[in-house]
Amino acid sequence: MRQALSGIFSKTASSFKTIMVVALAISFVVAGAAPSFAAKSAAIVIDAKTGKVLYSSDADGRRYPASLTKMMTLYLTFEALEKGRIGKNSPVVFSANAAAQAPTKLGVKAGGSVTVETAILSIVTKSANDSASALGELLGGNEANFARMMTAKARQLGMNGTVFRNANGLPNPGQFTTARDMATLGIALREQFPQYYGYFSQRSFLYGRQRINGHNRLLGRIKGVDGIKTGYTRASGFNLVSSVADGDRRIVGVVMGGVSGGSRDNEMAHLITTYLPRASTRGGGMLVAKASTSDDPIKALAKVLLPKHDAPTPDDKPAIAQDATAADDTTATDEDNAPVAEETTPVPTRKVKTVTVAAAPEAAAPAETEATPVVAAYAEQTAAVDPVKTASLPSGWAIQVASSPKQSEAQAFLDKTTKQAPSVLANASGFTAAFEKGGTTYYRARFGGFGSKDAAWKACTALKKKKIECYAVQQ
Structure with missing residues (x-):
């Protein structure tokens, strides 16, 4: 009996050891499969009065922005407020798309609305994903178009x-x-919106009877910190942009890819205490040129987007490698922002009135061709620069994949092509370009962002292997 039990325990121990070895091997393989560009942190500290870089660590490495994206959403919102296209009390209607966004969110039902100011406050504190999408749809007609404007x-x-x-x-x-x-x-x-920048220092706000607390734990903890934004997804890690003003010194710091909210905050605190004393007390000129627009945005758009003749095809086809180079697909798989605990000390804020409208039947994002006057005015101004890296430059190259008399159809083809070939188009941006023929307006569906003819042809070759017709064209 003793020998039998001994044999059983021996086999069990051996099996357990084997299982542990296999489990460890699998864990190493899975760990190695993570996207390489998100594997380590990046940081930078800039003197906000002189533009001098005080500290830099992989500052140009590609990272997922997570909720830092909302900084640009608010930039365009502030710009619309400044130009009078919207007001602080303008209603922001939540479509079915906006209401369906993953947490964190404000929780407005489809067809309901809040004021522009409430949407702003919910973004800077709660980092509300639904509010950001709703603002994007208000200003861009739909979120995809707003992303191109961003x-x-x-x-x-x-x-x-x-x-x-x-x-x-x-x-x-x-x-x-x-x-x-x-x-x-x-x-x-x-620099450009001092009248609205104070929103970023908001630590909480009242939404009806509910006090909503913010995610930025450096506000009130580090002297001089007055914003700006936190962000988190599993793929991005913990991100933070901080603005600091102390006396005559001003800096902006960025930390991306932190392993936890606490370690990210501690790293930023260390950067602030180390480099703020090294910032200049002089200077103060504008460091970032204000994004101006043409007096005639339609003419400016035509100069940027429309080629000299319709649907040109390059005369010379460059030598093409058999296999086009394509970036590896990466997948981010988490909701935005880690949950935060309630703040123990209430922060006095003004109460913002919440507006609710009657439910609309399935308030889906409107098509680009049915844009509201706010959308149309805003999009015209923004369209003066094409939403791709090189399309506004004479040497820029793009790939055309379709042409349609309806802009919505051209955009749908762009979306379909992006889904069919995500690796090939990982570094490209889709856009539609209008042209007239026979008195009818048509819309080209193009992907821009290629720095050379050869790069565009290589990408087009890769698309053709996926049964997607295309050709390269110089902008």
């Missing part, structure tokens, strides 16, 4: 390493940025 504005501000795909920062493998670009955006928000 990327266009990024190019105007010099953020050349950033592409936006949505208004809230929820996971999208085609949405990326850099620490340097986020610092640029942080500086631009403070």
Whole structure:
């Protein structure tokens, strides 16, 4: 009996040891499969008065922005407020798309609405994904179009390493940025919208009878910190942009890819205490050129987007490698922002009135061709710069995949092509370009962002292997 039991325990121990070895091996394989560009942190500290880089660590490495995306959503919102296209009390209607966004969210039902100011406050404190999408739909007609407007504005501000795909920062493998670009955006928000920048220092606000507390734990903890934004998804890690003003010194710091909210905050605190004393007390000129628009945005848009003749095909086809180079697909798989505990100390704030409207039948995002006057006016101004990296430059190249008399159909083809070939188009941005023929307006469906003829042809070759017809064209 003793020998039998001994044999059983021996076999069990051996099996357990084997299982542990296999489990460890699997864990190493899974760990190695994570996206390489999100595997380590990035950081930068910039003197906000002189533009001097005081500290940099992989500042130009590609990262997922997560909720830092909402900084650009608010930039465009502030711009619309400044130009009088919307007001603080204008209603922001939540479509079915906006209401369906993942937490964190304000929780407005489809067809309901809040004021623009309430949407802003919910974004800077709660990082509400539904509010960001609703604002994007208000200003862009639909969220996809608003994302193109966001990327266009990024190019105007010099953020050349950033592409936006949505208004809230929820996971999208085609949405990326850099620490340097986020610092640029942080500086631009403070310089260009001082009348609205105070929203970023809001630690909580009243929504009806509910007090909603913020995510930015450095507000009130580190002297001089007055914003700006936190962000988190599983793929991005913990991100933070902080603006600090102490006496005559001002800095903006960015930390991306933190392993926890606490470690990210501690790293930012260390950067602030180390580099704020090294910032200049002089200077103070504008560091980020204000994104101006043409007096005649339609003519400016035509000069940027329309080629000299209809549907040109390059005369010379460059040598093409058999296999086009394509970036690896990456997948982000988590909701936006980690939950935060309630603050123990109430912060006095003004109460913002919440507006509710009668439920509308399935308030889906309106088509681009049915844009409201606010959308139309705003889109015209923003369209003066194309939402791709090189399309506004004479040497830029794009790929055309379709042409349609309906802009909505051209956009639908862009969306379909992006889903069919995400790797091939990982670094490209889709857009529609209008042209007239026989008195009828048509819309080309194109992907821009290619720096050379050869790069465009290689990508087109890869698309053709997926049975997608296309050709390369110089902008």
